[in-house]
Amino acid sequence: MVVISDIIVQGVQMLLVLLLAPLLTGYVRKIKARLVRRQGASVFQPYRDLLRLLRKEVVLADNASWLFRVTPYITFAAIWVAAALVPTFATGLLFNWTADLIAIVALLGSARFFLALAGMDVGTSFGGIGSSREVMIAALAEPAMLLIVFCLALVAGSTQLSTVSHFLASSYVGLRVSLGMALVALFMVAIAENARIPVDNPATHLELTMVHEAMILEYSGRHLAMIELGAFLKLLLYVSLIACVFLPWQIALYGSGALSYTIGAAAYIVKLALAGFLLALFETATAKMRVFRVPQFLGAALMLGLLGTLLLFVSRSF
DSSP: OHHHHHHHHHHHHHHHHHHHHHHHHHHHHHHHHHHTTOOOOOTTHHHHHHHHHHHSOOOOOTTOOHHHHHHHHHHHHHHHHHHHHSOSSBSSOTTGGGOBHHHHHHHHHHHHHHHHHHHHHTOOHHHHHHHHHHHHHHHHHHHHHHHHHHHHHHHHSOOBHHHHHHHHTSTTSOOOHHHHHHHHHHHHHHHHHTTOTTTOOTTOOOTTTOSHHHHTTTOOHHHHHHHHHHHHHHHHHHHHHHHHHHOOTTOBOTTOOHHHHHHHHHHHHHHHHHHHHHHHHHHHHOOOOOGGGHHHHHHHHHHHHHHHHHHHHHOTTO
């Protein structure tokens, strides 16, 4: 019975992230529209867009290889697994032993690797531009993310997310400068990895500014639906990661019962709503930066992660 219960809870976790990801994106778009006094589309519009894409026929270039065809499924699977490993409403789930921060970074890196290759596969200029820019961003975002992981590991003594979340929720941690730096750095990395303003703007299709959209211009139908759903899941993953590590309150412990799981799920949805509102507010108040300034933006995240790690080496009380 315990094994069956664990499988059910883990299955709920996987379905929860899959169902909530489009809703979070629709919610952010709605808040941004309301902040600039527009009506905006419904929060359920991303679901309709996905259904519309799934009903459309796939159009492929004549020179598209097998890599171009399988990449949408590989990227979606890698990002879904990574999102499902991040504790959302409960810790200590069935796949808890694999919920490691370094494993999540590796899964996201694998998804990006295949997407960058697929962007160059058909040989269009837009795909090549998007892939080169994506790799340039990854060259700075991944080291920054690893330094954030090292910083958290030095504080919590582990890179396993359940352990990190449980430790940071305890009263032994308190306010630390290094954790503040790691939070700001993680937010900046999340902005870059999800192609959000000021690094990228998925709502526009301008040659001079496109990054993520340039790589996927040749995709259509169910392939594009898989890539779009993967992008929704990636945004949810980073919001869940910030909530799990830095806002672990009310997250249920392993085997604590249905009531605790329900409270944890309700708290998680509140955290998503708060994070979505703050993200929409930030994007509304910020302008898109030029592409050659992105390395400076991510360089600041890299330095914050490095300073946080060095502070912990100097003194664990920081």
